[in-house]
Amino acid sequence: MNKNETAELNRRDFISSFATLMTMLGGVELITRASAQAADLETLVPFQVKCGVICLGNWGREIIATLTRLKTAQLAAVCDIYPASLKRGTNAAPNAKGVDDYRRILDDKEVQAVVIATPTHQHREIVLAALQAGKHVYCEAPLANTIEDAKTIALAAKAARRQVFQAGLQMRSDPQRRFLLDFIRAGASGKAVKAHAQWHKKQSWRMTSPNPDRERDLNWRLRKDTSLGLPGEIGIHQIDAMSWFLNARPVSVTGFGSLIQWKDGRDVPDTVQTIFEYPGGPQLTCECTLANSFDADYEILYGTDAAIMMRGPKAWMFKEVDSPLLGWEVYARKDQFYRETGIALIANATKLANLTEKATDEAASTSSPLYNALEAFLTNVNSVSTAVEDFTANFGADDKAALEKYVSNIKLQPAAGYQEGFEATHLAIKTNEAVLNGGKVALPREGFELT
Amino acid sequence: MNKQRLLLAATLALSSLSTRAAEDWVRYTAQPAGSQVRVDGTSTIHDWSVESRLIGGYVEFDPAFNLDHPAPGKVNARVAVLIPVRQLKSDKTAMDTVMYESMKEKDHRKIDYRLIEMTLKEPPKSPDAPLLFDTKGELVVAGVSNVIQMPVTVTRVEKDKLKFTGSTAVKMTSFGIQPPTKLGLFSTGDEVKLSFEWVTAKKEAAAK
Secondary structure, eight states, rough: HHHHHOOOOOOOOHHHHHHHHHTTTTTOOOOOHHHHHGGGGGGOOOOOOOOEEEOOSSSHHHHHHHHHTTTTEEEEEEOOSHHHHHHHHHSTTTTTTEEOOOOHHHHOOTTOOOOSSSOGGHHHHHHHHHHEEEEEEEEESSSOSHHHHHHHHHHHHHOTTTEEEEEEEGGGGOOOHHHHHHHHTTTOOSSEEEEEEEEEOOOOOOOOOOHHHHHHTTGGGGGGTOOEEEEEEEIHHHHHHHHHHHHHHHHHEEEEEESSOSSSOOOOOSSEEEEEEEEEEEEEEEEEEESSOOEEEEEEEEEEEEEEETTEEEEEEEETTTOOOOSSGGTSEEEEETTTEEEEHHHEEGGGGGGGGGOOOOSOOOOOOHHHOOOOOOHHHHHHHHHHHHHHHHHOOOHHHHHHHHTTTTTOOSSHHHHHHHHHHHHHHHHHHHHHHHOOOOOGGGSSSSO | OOOHHHHHHHHHHHHHHHHHHHHHHHHEEEEESSSEEEEEOOBHHHHHHHHSSSOOOEEEETTTOOOOOOOSEEOEEEEEEEEEEOOOBBBBBHHHHHHHHTTTTTTTOOOEEEEEEEOSSOOOOTSSOOOEEEEEEEEEEEEEEEEEEEEEEEEEEETTTTEEEEEEEEEEEGGGGGOOOOOEEEEEEEEEEEEEEEEEEOOOOOOO
């Protein structure tokens, strides 16, 4: 081993230690090795937020399961109007009080925050009541299925300055996506050329039910009077994320939809294709289908120097031959995709020795997007609640402007707020409109603004 | 009996005088905006810092102390400062968690400071010039008290507002705080620098 090799190994060891330290200090989550070394942090419970979950369908129970894993959550109450769902929810959260009316959760002074996972068209009433009751609110995306409802929700959240409002756009809290955002904004992929997102999964979305009334309630996603279909249920996350990466709002959307596989009485398409035009020329194609599973789901951003592919918690860069050498990619882990070589992009990748590890199918992050989003929500609820409490204890509550200014300066964890939630919902509604009408819909700038 | 009445009258008179004296003290109370406290530390990897914009408390000056024409020497003043520990934040929530744990935040929610003595070092060079004080006070962190000395600058920012600025170095171990370490990967330095800007505004004398 020559001197240079020794120096390189030492450097790598140092970098590895540094990466672990950064993780421990709250840096983005890295791969499993770093996470394991941060284990003793996991024994600390810095705070707990008393939460309620409203609506206990499949997703509501996923939220319960995630909150149960979060040490900062104390699940105090769960709610569903349907007894069987409520029973399943209380079984999953045995320490939580089960109620069949969400207002009982809002009346409970002990509950600080609620997660609203009802069908989209029911969000408005519950969000407004929750904010009115002083609760912090996590509302699933899309916020609503009409622009009027979305705007009403967003404006109410904007006015509630002492409360946290988070829209369920999970990718906004995903450490990997935030790492990629900085990476892309730094120009690593060159000038944006185009983007593509897809979601392929062969499944009907239809849920079995014991009677016609329940069938109607349960399968609200299959009717266009209550659902934004694939653009609202799935596409919203990818379209929002790609607009975020492109750092622009689209100026138009063209859509096409077909009902090919699941002709079971539904009136929402099971296959949609959409094209978004962005200022300056880049276009995003986004396609979703419930009729084929090939290649699952991913997003690709094509730049003049490289394409970046994101698949769940993983990402790769595919460089052009004439793109500038970044340096660190020489050591980076590579994965082969047919004839293309992808350079693995892991949070803090440029600093990590673990890039030299062999290609693996292990996820780069062990936390789900929902976990990251709810973790950010709980942390932000604690930050804002304690800020209000400490401010009031020292200065009273009379100077509302000073209190709200103090709260607005609190550093929060990255998450989608009312503005992001409104913009994404507006986009999903317009996209669905384009899909249902089979045409182009203009997206004027003022449509995204909250007034 | 007469003696007792005389004693009671004298006590009441003295008590009244004492209350009046207390009421005459000029009080400046902490303001909700414009303050900042910062803690800077080191580690074997990199420097770190936490900060807060919330500093509560008050300052009271003896009415004999004329802020417009202060005389050098000891100043009769009372100062109480409190900083909620959980409002101290870095950019990393995990680091904050470690910090709160190290500072035993659940048992000792505030950092407290009480002035012991305050000395004006020299007369101001101009009417608007800052006043330079040497101070000695009791700092309570994580339930452990230490006397610290610190130069403090007082600047009039508006007619009835005073900004107190200062900094000092303290050792974590002096307050029973073990500098955080991590599996032999790194260790934090024992000494940290506390610095603050504290804005107060005049309020009529408070009764004791």
